[in-house]
Amino acid sequence: MPSRPVSPLWNSLALDRAAARSLQDQIVDYFRAGVLEGRLKAGTRVPSSRALAGDHGIARITAVQAYERLVAEGYLAARPGSGLFVAESHSERPLKPAVSTVRRAPPRRRAPALEARLPALAMSPRPDERLALATGIPALDQFPWSDWARITARLHRERPLDALGHGDPQGERDLREAIAEHLGAARGITCAAEQILVVAGSQQGIDLAARALARPGDAIWTEEPGYPVGRAALDAAALERVPIPVDTEGLDVAAGVKRAPAARLALVTPSHHYPLGYTMSLRRRLALLDWAERADAWILEDDYDGEYRYGGRPLAPLYSLDRGHRVLYLGTFSKVLAPGLRLGYLVVPAGAVDAFAALKAASDRHAPSLTQRVLARFIGEGRLAAHLRRMRGLYARRRRALLDALGREAAGVLHASEAPEAGLHLVARLAVPADDVAASRRALEKRVYAAPLSTYFAESEREHGFVLGFANTPEEAMAPAVRRLVEAIAEAGPRDLGRPRRMQGNSTAWRRTA
Numbered sequence: 001m002p003s004r005p006v007s008p009l010w011n012s013l014a015l016d017r018a019a020a021r022s023l024q025d026q027i028v029d030y031f032r033a034g035v036l037e038g039r040l041k042a043g044t045r046v047p048s049s050r051a052l053a054g055d056h057g058i059a060r061i062t063a064v065q066a067y068e069r070l071v072a073e074g075y076l077a078a079r080p081g082s083g084l085f086v087a088e089s090h091s092e093r094p095l096k097p098a099v100s101t102v103r104r105a106p107p108r109r110r111a112p113a114l115e116a117r118l119p120a121l122a123m124s125p126r127p128d129e130r131l132a133l134a135t136g137i138p139a140l141d142q143f144p145w146s147d148w149a150r151i152t153a154r155l156h157r158e159r160p161l162d163a164l165g166h167g168d169p170q171g172e173r174d175l176r177e178a179i180a181e182h183l184g185a186a187r188g189i190t191c192a193a194e195q196i197l198v199v200a201g202s203q204q205g206i207d208l209a210a211r212a213l214a215r216p217g218d219a220i221w222t223e224e225p226g227y228p229v230g231r232a233a234l235d236a237a238a239l240e241r242v243p244i245p246v247d248t249e250g251l252d253v254a255a256g257v258k259r260a261p262a263a264r265l266a267l268v269t270p271s272h273h274y275p276l277g278y279t280m281s282l283r284r285r286l287a288l289l290d291w292a293e294r295a296d297a298w299i300l301e302d303d304y305d306g307e308y309r310y311g312g313r314p315l316a317p318l319y320s321l322d323r324g325h326r327v328l329y330l331g332t333f334s335k336v337l338a339p340g341l342r343l344g345y346l347v348v349p350a351g352a353v354d355a356f357a358a359l360k361a362a363s364d365r366h367a368p369s370l371t372q373r374v375l376a377r378f379i380g381e382g383r384l385a386a387h388l389r390r391m392r393g394l395y396a397r398r399r400r401a402l403l404d405a406l407g408r409e410a411a412g413v414l415h416a417s418e419a420p421e422a423g424l425h426l427v428a429r430l431a432v433p434a435d436d437v438a439a440s441r442r443a444l445e446k447r448v449y450a451a452p453l454s455t456y457f458a459e460s461e462r463e464h465g466f467v468l469g470f471a472n473t474p475e476e477a478m479a480p481a482v483r484r485l486v487e488a489i490a491e492a493g494p495r496d497l498g499r500p501r502r503m504q505g506n507s508t509a510w511r512r513t514a
């Protein structure tokens with residue numbers, strides 16, 4: 001094909017030196033748009049990099065690199081000895097002017113038939129970090145950005161090539177050592193770095209344990225009420241959940257032995273039951289360990305917020321009592337730093353590490369190496385311990401402020417218990433026969449996230465109330481948030497007694513099924 005002359009279009013290339021986009025990006029954008037919109041026809045010769053640079057007073061290398069990108073993306077093609085031309089393929093079918101590159105939602109189609117059993121994910125709507133009283137979220141505005149940025153910058157300047165390839169499925173050695181030290185100091189746990197598996201938050205820990213320790217169809221004890229998101233992982237692994245009631249002493253082990261003596265696994269939160277907050281008594285702990293030993297079963301201890309105690313002595317984890325190596329300990333950085341990091345850890349018996357690492361590798365190879373290294377240094381420099389010290393003080397004040405606000409603004413409507421002084425949330429039970437799901441939905445419209453307590457129950461007689469987070473809500477915002485929640489309760493009206501409910505997996509708001 002004969003080549004067309006150099007297009008006068010270049011004259012309209014206007015480079016803005018003050019713009020946020022680099023000059024190279026602006027050149028690439030300009031040519032891409034010209035080709036896609038059909039203004040630059042196939043075969044049109046583009047000016048040489050020298051001419052482009054000269055005409056626009058830019059460094060030649062900028063023009064060369066912009067052209068290299070356009071060639072790599074197929075917009076331009078080189079003809080030996082003749083220069084660069086607009087390539088054929090792109091200009092044959094000029095696209096509509098790119099008014100917007102934002103993709104619209106595809107039209108609704110029937111869902112494809114999937115083999116997977118869909119977990120009943122009772123996490124909708126997701127706790128939004130901007131909503132007052134959102135549960136499960138630490139104080140995100142207190143994230144230690146400056147230390148994190150300093151450590152990240154230093155690490156990146158070192159250009160650690162070995163962190164760019166595939167890493168160890170078990171996790172970065174430095175991070176595992178730092179976690180072992182953190183566990184000793186913060187939770188009194190003695191373990192070796194070799195026993196630690198770095199996972200993508202507790203959620204992946206539950207998933208891996210469910211798949212490593214049980215077979216599809218095996219029974220697993222879960223707390224009733226309990227952590228709905230954890231339940232979803234068990235459903236995805238096709239385990240048979242057996243809800244075991246929880247009272248003020250924690251999981252009722254005798255009830256578990258009665259209902260499913262041969263269960264393979266028990267998922268428990270002994271330090272701070274989720275969501276009711278009870279601490280499992282020593283009597284029950286020993287009974288649970290005894291059952292696991294006799295039944296040849298495993299216990300997965302989810303110690304999601306064990307670092308936070310504001311009064312009394314911190315309680316040793318179940319893991320420390322275990323002599324038979326039946327307990328796997330699950331920890332997370334979601335509460336001590338931020339859930340968005342997606343980093344947590346499992347402490348497993350030394351003999352089981354390889355199997356867990358193999359499962360982790362099969363799932364997602366390993367956690368991001370650079371982030372792991374930053375976190376390892378963050379812990380190693382004592383920054384995590386310092387951050388935790390500061391957050392304990394802040395959360396104790398926020399917890400007090402929420403309890404005071406509930407006492408003042410919701411007297412006779414909500415009842416929150418003072419104990420235990422721990423964690424990042426508390427439970428406020430309804431003292432009136434209101435509908436917690438409907439009230440929660442109303443509260444969302446008022447920018448308050450009040451998770452309905454009844455939805456934490458999988459099957460048993462439900463209690464009604466709210467699980468309220470205090471860590472990410474400033475003290476001065478507590479009273480207005482509680483006032484709005486009380487309004488929402490009044491607007492929602494009385495509950496329809498005798499009508500069962502449960503959460504729907506893919507809902508965008510709290511939903512009820514009859």
Ligand SMILES: Cc1ncc(COP(=O)(O)O)c(C=O)c1O
Nearest residue numbers: 136201202203227274304332334
């Ligand atoms: C009982 C329980 N376990 C674990 C977690 C933390 O989950 P992840 O580490 O997956 O963010 C939470 C967070 O809300 C929780 O409530």
